[in-house]
């Protein structure tokens with residue numbers, strides 16, 4: 001039986017064959033480059049280092065220790081087998097009460113216990129990805145829009161738009177102002193949408209920010225709350241990086257603004273938090289997403305919709321136990337912040353040594369690296385040209401600012417928490433070699449001209465046997481476009 005290429009557009013739905021997933025972006029292309037040639041310290045030392053994936057692997061050892069010490073929490077163990085039947089049979093979409101209690105408590109803890117969360121408002125979903133989609137389904141109709149400050153996480157184009165038909169309208173944030181969100185920018189975006197006959201239903205903010213790694217200060221959050229209240233639109237706050245804040249100033253949740261800043265008018269029915277354990281705990285594979293809405297109708301509707309993306313009860317059971325262990329949670333959060341701070345210091349310090357600056361930040365699993373001085377011209381074409389050199393010759397997968405809808409060419413997001421110290425050193429060594437080589441060429445030609453093909457990517461004399469590697473990217477290996485799909489003849 002042979003294989004024949006077919007045009008799947010005739011067989012599948014428009015949604016299935018359209019580009020709504022947003023995979024045609026350098027953000028995902030970088031992952032593919034890594035998948036095709038992944039770095040391994042001994043087996044593939046010249047491979048691509050994955051620095052395009054915001055994963056938190058710095059504290060996995062603490063979780064592993066807890067799991068070993070609490071075998072009954074994983075019900076498929078001799079110690080946990082007594083609870084197996086009840087848990088495996090449980091299918092209520094409200095979730096296990098002990099899971100919701102533990103999540104509500106954890107959310108309060110990651111906000112310094114300055115606020116409390118009601119377990120009855122905790123709705124689960126398949127990661128923050130699912131939480132965003134469910135929230136968009138609840139709040140907007142096809143064609144309606146959410147305002148989103150740029151630069152923003154590229155997955156939003158898929159999560160909020162693809163299946164819901166919702167649009168995203170950018171809110172300009174500029175490098176000259178450290179990409180801070182302003183009232184003027186919000187007004188401009190809102191007015192522009194109105195001129196284009198687009199109905200704005202909400203504003204989506206990410207705090208702490210991906211890709212910037214910065215947090216929103218209280219004043220900005222107050223501005224945001226006043227704005228959405230005046231316009232009578234919803235506010236969705238993605239707070240999935242709340243426990244990745246590793247130095248001062250501390251994180252301020254929208255929940256704190258609601259509870260503490262009582263002098264500003266705010267209809268709580270308009271406020272919704274999206275949370276997840278993918279970043280703060282480093283569990284993206286568990287697919288634990290949370291919608292926490294202050295609006296009863298949204299809670300009820302989201303809960304019904306969550307039927308399409310529930311968290312497995314085995315995972316709920318395990319996490320209920322883990323997150324209720326106060327001693328573990330305290331130690332985990334403190335250690336996580338310490339390790340993230342250390343990684344940030346080492347990585348940004350290494351970049352600074354070769355004259356590369358990053359936006360000052362204190363959260364997240366990445367830095368927002370400024371390579372504007374390495375662009376041949378201040379254009380997105382030049383940014384892509386430089387990005388291709390970084391991927392294919394420096395062999396590091398970083399994500400260009402354009403994939404985050406940044407309007408200023410030359411910024412790149414670099415993730416640093418999905419690898420161990422040795423891998424970071426290899427990455428820094430490669431960047432150093434690239435910059436130095438580039439400098440020589442710049443001196444002779446007086447402009448950036450990336451002669452990196454002769455870069456030495458060797459690892460030097462150190463042992464790298466135990467370098468922690470990022471697993472495969474969360475997209476399938478070499479995704480095929482529908483035109484290339486092969487079916488048996």
Ligand SMILES: Cc1ncc(COP(=O)(O)O)c(C=O)c1O
Nearest residue numbers: 127128129153206210276278284
């Ligand atoms: C801001 C933001 N929101 C949502 C997500 C999706 O998270 P999850 O893995 O929980 O679906 C990500 C993942 O990188 C993200 O950075």
